[in-house]
Amino acid sequence: MPRVTAAHETEVRERILLAAAQVFADSGYRGATMQDVVRESGLSVGAIYSYFPSKSDLYLAMCDFTSGRAMGELAVRLTAGRTIAERLAIAVAFYIDSIDTHGATPGLAALVPAWSEVDTSPAVRDMLRRRRDQLVTAGRLLVEEGIARGDLPAWVDAEVLGGAYSALLDGILLQRVEAGSSWRRADAERRARLVLELALAAAGAERPDVPEVAARPWDVAGT
Amino acid sequence: MPRVTAAHETEVRERILLAAAQVFADSGYRGATMQDVVRESGLSVGAIYSYFPSKSDLYLAMCDFTSGRAMGELAVRLTAGRTIAERLAIAVAFYIDSIDTHGATPGLAALVPAWSEVDTSPAVRDMLRRRRDQLVTAGRLLVEEGIARGDLPAWVDAEVLGGAYSALLDGILLQRVEAGSSWRRADAERRARLVLELALAAAGAERPDVPEVAARPWDVAGT
DNA sequence: AAACTGTGAGCGAATGTTCGTTTTGAGCGC
DNA sequence: GCGCTCAAAACGAACATTCGCTCACAGTTT
16 A cells, blocks of 8 residues: 655655654563564564564664654753743753653653663664763753852863762652552652752852762672 | 572572573573573582572572672772772772682673563562662662761752762763773763762852753654 | 565564472581 | 682573465356
């Protein structure tokens, strides 16, 4: 059944990508089978292989699609923020929203298997690095603005804080995955917002002295 | 060869667990084969199956072993800290150390595959939850002490900050995995310590006002 | 009829696990 | 000391199953 329109092609592509996001989030990369994707998408094996050359290509495309969508939507939502505190709060709330699948929007949970496949293919690592760059850059820009306006301490390195925040949010993604059905969105938001509050509260203060601790390769105690 | 000694049994068990940690960290849970564990441990298939009834049991035992060891060693190291800032810095530095494998000590990177297997078996979820409880509790106790001594703001909820910190550290674990050989330990430590500095700097300040942002299930903008 | 998308049975490779066989060394009689 | 014995421990070829992927064909539109 040839649907010659280009619109149809992207429609089917997305249908496959959405099914893949669901399935990979549920069972991991290796755990998910192409049959699962077939079942979830309602298409056939052959159809899927005519859109994506291999399972790993499908997975990578799904990851780019999923995180790309989220970054785009984040940019849109940030325009609604007036103060810097508001913008930061929007970014946090949005990231937490985007962890789960909502209707036609695949959730970031589908990215989790990527971290265990990093040593398997360089393409996976590249994909994660691209994503990290985007997150850190977005964070850095917000922080720089906060510093310029005096809402954040002048002694923080914007790049470092951006990196820390992207780690915090990814950690919350892991907590969401491990919590399963007992997940409470409000708890996660409280955790992420608390760090925001600490940063804003520290605006007027001096940089405190945190002792250096030498890296020490573990002289195991006990068995 | 009947090695009646119980010592020999735990010795072989650990040998298998260490090999498993290496292999699972490299290839993920499904990606790693029992043959890989056989090769890495220098034992045989049958030997391994006489110590662990199945691949998933081996994986779970390895996770408990790995994170249990780390928690034990953390408790030991914390006793060296005098001030609260020093103890917090020790905890952070130690977690970052324990991400990588050092000699006989398996690195936490072997835990990463667990998050993609959470929906596969309840035992994996339980294991991760146990670990999270320990981390959050350890963090909460440190924070409570910090508040009591006036080093941390009185308005922070210790449980929430503990949860946030465990998320931050797990996020750094992910960053380490995705960075691969371009990983710089110092960068990670800077990120984790910056959040510590913010918390300590906020000690004297009022709780700032961070606007509420309503959860909003994504009205997708553009394809 | 021509063109092209979608189908799904089946192939070959690889994996987790079993189980019959081989090797080891502690205990024991001397 | 010494060698014999035998259960325990280690081994690894073989099995059933599963998965990613191909390809010959059917169905639909223009």
